Amino acid sequence: MTAQPYNSLNPKRSLVLAGGGMRVAYQAGVVMALEEEGLEFHHVDGTSGGIFNTAMLASGATPSQMVHRWKTLKLKWFSSLLKAKEYLKPLKMRGLADADGIADKVFPHMKIDLLTINGNNNGITYTFNVCNFSDKTIEAIPHDVVLKEHLLAGVSLPMFMPAFEIGDAWYTDAVWIKDANLVEAVKRGSKELWLVWAIGNTSQYLPGAFNQYVHMIEMSAGGAILEEFAQIRATDVKLHVIKPEYPLPLDPDFFFDKIDARSLINMGYANAKKYISEKSESGVQLDEKATKMKYPGDNLNLRCSFSGYMNFMGTSTEVDVHCYYQYISEKDELHIYASLEFDKSGVDHSLYNAHTTVTRDANRPPIWKTTATFNYQKTAYELQLEVPLAGAADTIIGLGFKTAHLHVTDHNGVISSAVLHQSIRSRLKHALRLNLLMRDGSHGSIFKKYQILSKLNKT
Numbered sequence: 001m002t003a004q005p006y007n008s009l010n011p012k013r014s015l016v017l018a019g020g021g022m023r024v025a026y027q028a029g030v031v032m033a034l035e036e037e038g039l040e041f042h043h044v045d046g047t048s049g050g051i052f053n054t055a056m057l058a059s060g061a062t063p064s065q066m067v068h069r070w071k072t073l074k075l076k077w078f079s080s081l082l083k084a085k086e087y088l089k090p091l092k093m094r095g096l097a098d099a100d101g102i103a104d105k106v107f108p109h110m111k112i113d114l115l116t117i118n119g120n121n122n123g124i125t126y127t128f129n130v131c132n133f134s135d136k137t138i139e140a141i142p143h144d145v146v147l148k149e150h151l152l153a154g155v156s157l158p159m160f161m162p163a164f165e166i167g168d169a170w171y172t173d174a175v176w177i178k179d180a181n182l183v184e185a186v187k188r189g190s191k192e193l194w195l196v197w198a199i200g201n202t203s204q205y206l207p208g209a210f211n212q213y214v215h216m217i218e219m220s221a222g223g224a225i226l227e228e229f230a231q232i233r234a235t236d237v238k239l240h241v242i243k244p245e246y247p248l249p250l251d252p253d254f255f256f257d258k259i260d261a262r263s264l265i266n267m268g269y270a271n272a273k274k275y276i277s278e279k280s281e282s283g284v285q286l287d288e289k290a291t292k293m294k295y296p297g298d299n300l301n302l303r304c305s306f307s308g309y310m311n312f313m314g315t316s317t318e319v320d321v322h323c324y325y326q327y328i329s330e331k332d333e334l335h336i337y338a339s340l341e342f343d344k345s346g347v348d349h350s351l352y353n354a355h356t357t358v359t360r361d362a363n364r365p366p367i368w369k370t371t372a373t374f375n376y377q378k379t380a381y382e383l384q385l386e387v388p389l390a391g392a393a394d395t396i397i398g399l400g401f402k403t404a405h406l407h408v409t410d411h412n413g414v415i416s417s418a419v420l421h422q423s424i425r426s427r428l429k430h431a432l433r434l435n436l437l438m439r440d441g442s443h444g445s446i447f448k449k450y451q452i453l454s455k456l457n458k459t
Contacts, residue, residue: 013192014185015041019048019175019221020198021157021251022078025070025261027053027196029268029350030242032063034194036375037276043188045140047129048175049198051154055112058126058143068346069110070261075254077105094162099152107151114148125188129181130154134169138177140184179221182228182239192238192283195290196268197225200247202295206441214250222291229286238283239290242272245335246296246328249437258435259301263324266337266350273352297330297439300452302395303430304387306404310418318343321385321406321420325356325368329452330439334358336370338385349374351383358389358456365389366457382409392453396446398424398431 015034017027027050046054056066080101086093120126126143130153141150153164153171163172185193199221206215229239244267249259284290302325309318323338334356339348354372361367366389373380384407390400404420436444436452444452 011191012042012189013040013194014043014045014188014190016180016182016185016193016195017044017046017050017053018180018195018197018199018225019050019173020248021049022075022254023198023248023251023264024049024053025254025264026198026244026248026268028063028066028070029265029270030196030272031057032067032265032350033269033272033276033352035063039194041124041194043125043127043185043190045127045129045181045184046154047179047181048155048157048173050180050196051128051151052106052110052112054126054128055107055117055151056110057124058117058120059111059113060116060120060122061111064347065111067265067348070265071346071348073106073109073261077101077109078255095156095158096160099156099161099164102155103148103152107148112151114146114151117143117146120144127181127184127188128154129174129178129184130171131174131177132169133163133172136177138174138181139171140181175217176220178224178228179217180225180228182225183231186232186235186237191236193240195239195241197241197243197291198248199291201243201291201293202247204295204439208441210252211441222288225291226288229290233286238281239286240275240279240283241290242268242275243291243293244271245294246299246326247293249301249435253435253437258433259324260303262322262339262348263303263337265348266322266324266339269350270337270352270354277353295439296328296437298444298448298452299329299437300327300444300449300456301325301435301437302327303433304401304404304422305426305430306387306406306420306422308406308418308420310406310408310416312342312408312416319406319418319420320344321404322348323385323387327452327456329455334368334456336368336372338370338372340374340376340383342376349376379411381411383407384409389457392450392457395453396431396434396449398428401427401430 044054080098082098127140128146129140130150132139149164149166157173163170201222304323306321320341326335336354336356339350341348351372351374356370359367359369368387370385372383386405394400401422406418408416436449438444
């Protein structure tokens, strides 16, 4: 990502990466789509989880490198326990865990390098927001003076991780004061703000201690962003917001592999491409609707990975299709977030403009039929993916989703086709990770999964 000289035709532009825990892998997909669009930024600002992506960019990472690092990251590195004796004094614990895993494993894997960040002179200013607990203020620390301790403090959520003492003040995650710093971007002269928002924002209040802890974060983050809107409403700044249509699964689902980084990245990419294609040149209104999301109610989330060979661009090519299906039961909506990988290259080509329907034929089982677009070597290709839908019981025990039929059409109308297969190992793994989130925020039982799958099978 580079900056260009700005003028009236090329206004100064800021990319504002808000928090969202580990789920900010989503932002890597957004940044990849923004790069494809040719958008240039003169300022990147990160808060809470958004610090990971801001720090990668400030360390010189390209969007595709960010994507690869998230996909290959071991999430267990985020969990770093304190010494055993600390847990013997629960009332005096500094947090439930420490930041050693992030400092010693996550940052190195992401190639977050402080010397590179401090010396970055690519024309972009990077700022990292931390809470100065001692003063109860937010500090937006520029990249040339930021310390590693600031980066760690900025992703250390109170109660879960300890605060950091830097100089004569204590620092921690900024989310309880604000989760995105639009005012800082305006202070730096930006006239166009691109906010990537990953914190949930629906009208529903859910039961349970964990859900309500999350709601406290949502209230702090959502209330603060409305105050930010009020502060900049009188300016001539345009705001663009890229967000999920429905709230992202929470960090525990990500940590326990109910959703993976690849699926979050594909979501971010698809959401960004959709927003860019539909956006108003004047941006969005600075009101509560800007970050609002739909409430999904009962929703079933299913992954599958198909592999095979097809004749693509004149050669026999191995192709893998990685799918994440989301079925919004109460609204009878089926969404897909997916990507293609050729020849085990490690490079994914995410789908956008995807539309999935259930088709029926009296002599065949129901089929999930997806039409979508993907880009390969700067060329857009049209895709059609047909997946026979198995019975509810077969899906639950890993006997479903054995095959998929893939058709790819290039700009000359040439069609490449392949029959792809999902391995037994992949089917069993994804059956175990079949995730049903209920409208009350709980996880659905096997019986509930069976009911939803049966309904889908009859749609």
